[in-house]
Amino acid sequence: MEENRQLIEFTCVEAQQPIGSMYVGVMDHDDLEYISFADVRRLELGVDNREVEDYIGIQRELNSKRENEIGKYVNLVDATFPNSIIIAISSEYAEYDSDSNKMTIQYKDDVAKVLDGQHRIAGLRHFKKAGSKFQVIVTIYIDMELEDQAIVFSTINKEQKNVSNSLVADLFAFARSRSPQKTAHNIARALNSKDGSPFYHKIKILGTARRKDLETITQDTFVKNLIKYISKDPQSDRDFYKRNEKSGKRLPLINGSELEKLPLRNLFIEDESDLKIAQLIFNYFHAVQRKWPNAWNELQPSIILNRSTGFIALMRFFKPAYLSFELTGGIVTKDQFYSIFEGISLQDDDFNKERYVPGSTGQGQLYRDLLELSSLQQD
Known part of the structure; x- marks a missing residue:
C-alpha cells in the first residue's frame, strides 16, 4: 500500500447499454484488490437489524479452496484472466472524464463493491512475481442502484449451480418498482413471519436465523409456484413497471380464458392488491392445515405434505379450487376453501x-387424487 497515494487514474472506454453507462478499463491487480470488497450475504443472528447493504450482500461466500487454486494459477508462466471483473462504485469515490477518457478513483480501502470476480481478486493476492505486473480488465458501474446490481449478479450467475435461486428471488425485494418477483417474495416473507400463518417459519428465507429444522419449503419453490398464477412473463412485467415508474401506468387487466390461466393477475395489477393475494394463499393453506393438521404441522421424514412434493401439488390444485368459486377479484374465505378439502377422503x-x-x-399423483376426490374440473 502506498501511504501518500490519493488517486488511481487509468484510461477507460464508455459503453452505453439499456441499464446505463459502464466503463471498461485496465487496472493493476493490487490497486483493484485494495479498493474493492465483496458484499457477502450475512446469515448471522441479528441480520435483520443490519443496514440494507449488509443484509443483501450479493456475492457468494468466498471459497478458500477456489482462492488457493487461483493463487497457484496466477503464478504460472502463461496465466491470464481474459474476462473482466465487475465492480460498482459511488460517484463519491469515482469520476469519469469523457474528454480524456480517464477514470479517476480515490485510493481508499473498500470503496468498490465486487459484483463478479471476487475469487480472481482473492487469488491474485498470492501473485509472487516481484517487479512484474498482473493487470486485469475491469467493468465499472458508477452509482448503480442496488436493484440493478442484483440483476447483473443474477444474469451472470443464473446458470451456476452453486448460486441459490432463492438468493436471486430475495434480491427483488429491494427493487423500487413493482414486479411479480417482488410481490411473490414479499408474500413469502410475510407468511413466513406472521404468527398463526400456516407457513410460520416453514419457508427457508435467506438472511434469517431461524431453526432450520422447522423449514420445509424453499423460498424459490414458494415464489415460482405463486408467480405462475400472476404472470406468464415476469421479466417483461418487471420491465414495464420499471419503464413506467414515474407515470404510474398500469398493465391492462385480463379476462376470459387468459384470466383462467392467470387467476391472480388482475389482483396483482390492481393497486395495493398484494394483500389480497397474500390473504388468499393464507386462507387456502389454513384450510389445508385444518384438514390435515398432523401431515402439515409435524416434521417427519416420511411425510410429504408440508414439503415441496405436497406444496407444489397443492399450489397446482389451488387454481381449480379458487376458480370453482367464480369470483372476480374477491377473497375466498378459509371456510370456503375448507369446504373443498372437507370431502376429500385422504387421511x-x-x-x-x-x-x-x-x-x-408424486406431485402429479397427489394433484390428480385431489382433483378426483374433490370432483373439481382439471386445469
Missing part, C-alpha cells in the same frame, strides 16, 4: 413417500 397418514414419491411423479 394424514396417506401423505407418505411410498404413496407419493418425492418429485414430479
Whole structure:
C-alpha cells in the first residue's frame, strides 16, 4: 500500500447499454484488490437489524479452496484472466472524464463493491512475481442502484449451480418498482413471519436465523409456484413497471380464458392488491392445515405434505379450487376453501413417500387424487 497515494487514474472506454453507462478499463491487480470488497450475504443472528447493504450482500461466500487454486494459477508462466471483473462504485469515490477518457478513483480501502470476480481478486493476492505486473480488465458501474446490481449478479450467475435461486428471488425485494418477483417474495416473507400463518417459519428465507429444522419449503419453490398464477412473463412485467415508474401506468387487466390461466393477475395489477393475494394463499393453506393438521404441522421424514412434493401439488390444485368459486377479484374465505378439502377422503397418514414419491411423479399423483376426490374440473 502506498501511504501518500490519493488517486488511481487509468484510461477507460464508455459503453452505453439499456441499464446505463459502464466503463471498461485496465487496472493493476493490487490497486483493484485494495479498493474493492465483496458484499457477502450475512446469515448471522441479528441480520435483520443490519443496514440494507449488509443484509443483501450479493456475492457468494468466498471459497478458500477456489482462492488457493487461483493463487497457484496466477503464478504460472502463461496465466491470464481474459474476462473482466465487475465492480460498482459511488460517484463519491469515482469520476469519469469523457474528454480524456480517464477514470479517476480515490485510493481508499473498500470503496468498490465486487459484483463478479471476487475469487480472481482473492487469488491474485498470492501473485509472487516481484517487479512484474498482473493487470486485469475491469467493468465499472458508477452509482448503480442496488436493484440493478442484483440483476447483473443474477444474469451472470443464473446458470451456476452453486448460486441459490432463492438468493436471486430475495434480491427483488429491494427493487423500487413493482414486479411479480417482488410481490411473490414479499408474500413469502410475510407468511413466513406472521404468527398463526400456516407457513410460520416453514419457508427457508435467506438472511434469517431461524431453526432450520422447522423449514420445509424453499423460498424459490414458494415464489415460482405463486408467480405462475400472476404472470406468464415476469421479466417483461418487471420491465414495464420499471419503464413506467414515474407515470404510474398500469398493465391492462385480463379476462376470459387468459384470466383462467392467470387467476391472480388482475389482483396483482390492481393497486395495493398484494394483500389480497397474500390473504388468499393464507386462507387456502389454513384450510389445508385444518384438514390435515398432523401431515402439515409435524416434521417427519416420511411425510410429504408440508414439503415441496405436497406444496407444489397443492399450489397446482389451488387454481381449480379458487376458480370453482367464480369470483372476480374477491377473497375466498378459509371456510370456503375448507369446504373443498372437507370431502376429500385422504387421511394424514396417506401423505407418505411410498404413496407419493418425492418429485414430479408424486406431485402429479397427489394433484390428480385431489382433483378426483374433490370432483373439481382439471386445469
